[in-house]
Amino acid sequence: MNKSVLLLCSTFLISGCASETVTTVETFKPGLGEIMSLTAMRHAKLWFAGQAENWALAAYELDELKEGIEDAEIFHPTHKHLKTAPMKSLIAATMENPVAALDKAIAAKNLIEFNKQYDQLTAGCNACHQMADFGFNVNVVTRPNFNPFANQNFSAH
Ligand code: HEC
Known part of the structure; x- marks a missing residue:
């Protein structure tokens, strides 16, 4: 960071640089x-x-x-x-x-x-x-028919 950017950031620390960071973190949520x-x-x-x-x-x-x-x-x-x-x-x-x-x-x-x-x-x-408005034939959960996790040993214990 050069001197002028540093100066800008410290001048606008609360309203500028800092608040931008906070907003980015707050809006990141899993769908x-x-x-x-x-x-x-x-x-x-x-x-x-x-x-x-x-x-x-x-x-x-x-x-x-x-x-x-x-x-x-x-x-x-x-x-x-x-x-x-x-x-x-x-x-x-x-x-x-x-x-x-x-x-x-x-x-x-x-x-x-x-x-x-x-x-x-x-x-x-x-x-x-x-x-929910997401049921019936659209999205039906069942017992799994086969094991898709080829890289995991489930019986290891
Ligand atoms: C409280 C209500 C609720 C419960 C409990 C729930 N679901 Fe869902 N599920 C939803 C909704 C609403 C959606 C649609 C999400 C969307 O539109 O982004 C969904 C979507 C899904 C999808 C589709 C996701 C995709 O992107 O392909 C799967 C798979 C799923 N649910 C599995 C499950 C499983 C397995 C369980 C039980 C262990 C479960 N759900 C329990 C409400 C629920």
Whole structure:
């Protein structure tokens, strides 16, 4: 930085240089589509971790999934696709119970219960997509048909 720029910056420190930086940071937020794509990845990894009875990995993936859902609430309390209710109440209605039940199934290392609650979680995803203006045949979440993560050993534990 040469002397004149430095002088300009220090003269306009509060209204100029500094506030520009703050604005850039504040406007960088993940889109709901991005958060959901990661949520879909966690949802798939959670399944394969559970099937491998790698409960530590399953617990980790469920935790990451929860954090993604929390980000959806923080960054998108309302959204153009959410016409019926705000994010917070849709999450409470669709995610809270299955996530808590999955937590228990994982802690108990119970595969049968895990599979049952995994389907409940998946039903919760679809319930929200239906209550949002984004459901029915457009965006249907299922148990994954095959494992696309060729570079991860899910049974390592
Ligand atoms: C609180 C409501 C809500 C919940 C719960 C929810 N979704 Fe979504 N989902 C949405 C909305 C709204 C969109 C559309 C986002 C957009 O338009 O940017 C979406 C989009 C998606 C997409 C499309 C993203 C893309 O860019 O291709 C996927 C995949 C997805 N969700 C998966 C899931 C999975 C898996 C779960 C459950 C673990 C889940 N969603 C739970 C509301 C929800």
